[in-house]
Amino acid sequence: MIRGETIVFIGIAAVITGMLLIFIGTAFLSSGKTEGSDNTKVSTGGVVLIGPIPIIFGNDKSMVSIAVLGAIIIMVISYILFYRGSL
Structure with missing residues (x-):
């Protein structure tokens, strides 16, 4: 424990x-x-977890997919930590 x-x-x-x-x-x-660096591209993305409901945002498709993957990982880890006694 x-x-x-x-x-x-x-x-x-x-x-x-x-x-x-x-x-x-x-x-x-x-x-x-x-x-003189005109080839700079900034991508943003994020996740807001309100209870079990994730709100995912981003301005680039790849950043949104990374945010989705991060949200899934966070939800699985929280499930394991909170419910490991009842497994």
Whole structure:
């Protein structure tokens, strides 16, 4: 059985890791070549989970498919974590 302190530590570590990845990614993008680079394409996508219902959005077909895959993975992991005692 996983203790509560371990779950809290994992959550805090995930938030800190996410913030560091955002900072590092921003630093890499800002240090890149900005003059005369017209071939830059930005794609966005995301998932909002409201209970069991996912709301998926994006401006590119590939990003939407990645968001769908991510939503499925998140739902399977949450199902395993919440209902593993009744399996």
